[in-house]
Amino acid sequence: MMPDLHELDAFAAVARHRSFRKAAAERGVSASALSHALRGLEERLGVRLLHRTTRSVTPTEAGRRLLVRLDPALREVAEALADVSALQAEPAGTLRLNVPRPAARLLLAPMLAGFVAKYPRVQVEVATDDSLADVVGDGFDAGIRFGENLAGDMVAVPIGPPQRFVCVAAPSYLAARGLPQTPRELLDHACIGRRFPSGHRYAWEFQIDGELLEMEVTGPLVFDDDALMIQAARDGAGIAYVYEAMVREDLAAGQLAAVLDTWGAPLSRFFLYYSGRRHLPTALRALVDFIRA
Structure with a gap:
């Protein structure tokens, strides 16, 4: 019988914290419940994953190998579930944009009134900047750039008509x-x-x-x-x-x-762009959908 997601998540939490007590506090369950889940996982896999003593909990070699592969997969699952939940959530929060002045005047300013009227719980902060700042490194949610020559891990969404x-x-x-x-x-x-x-x-x-x-x-x-x-x-x-x-x-x-x-x-055009490597905030998802519509 294959292990279930609950058991795998319990193992990852205990292995990361190297403590049943800390992992239990993070998960909001009892340490005994985590211990029971870990025993069930080890029995199903037929291999010991954790060394347990009264003073410490450390992964075995098999446990270390499993954790390396499991952690990214669990994060992907968590982000996928967050994406589904976000579809039902009302967009809210602060949306920070880095925008060249021409794009701010030609494209962004005319649409912002309609956007904030539709999403009143979103606050948009626009930093006009022609220096092509590092959007991710400088803490922005997205940026606008002329042309689509962007880094491979960025998503580009056309905004506005082609410019001449x-x-x-x-x-x-x-x-x-x-x-x-x-x-x-x-x-x-x-x-x-x-x-x-x-x-x-x-x-x-x-x-x-x-x-x-x-x-x-x-x-x-x-x-x-x-x-x-x-x-x-x-x-x-x-x-x-x-x-x-x-x-x-x-x-x-x-x-x-x-x-x-x-x-x-x-002719060329402006693109809204953002990192494709992280979960999309609801406010940014709302802006992307607004632009596409």
Whole structure:
């Protein structure tokens, strides 16, 4: 007859604590009940798993081998049961997100009011950060990143529509400096640069007929914030390379004009991502389902 899960769990608890008393307190049962379960397990397996004396409890060689294999399996079972229970639980608790500022403005901010209205027991903390922090290491539940080049143990969920970058400038700037016809002509223009917190300066990307071209541009202004880049472009300081979704109203109103529109950069999109190696909190599961819906 195969041992049951209760007996295996009892053995693992006693072997980890090396004490029937401590394991019993953890399980909320009596030490005698654990001792009885252990005797039944050893009889079924036909092997001694624990050395018992009046002063100590230690695993035998067979017990050590079983514990090494059993502990991860029991954790998997516990997480599976927690997942099932979570389906019935109302999402609650604090949800900490690490999000680049463009994603926070374009995608997250418009949906948060609806999310917290649906899940009033969830508190969302958003840290806007363009430095690509270590989400797991820094204690966040999830992050948002552009593109899906993530570590193999991370789960990526598309959030929002594909995003496109565009070059824009004020009509007054183009009237004074002329309209560039190819990306290489940008080298003769005042380009408003973007620098990441790491110190890396962003290269502008263009594509036509399947050809991908990266341009290292220069100019009098460099920012780490899209809003400042767009304002500088509106003021006629030069050409900016920004998310199209951020300048649609300016383009429609004529405050900005598109530059090199036929050389559009490849579309990409943002992804919500989180560790696939741990149990998903109910609040994060609710956000994932909200995004997918």
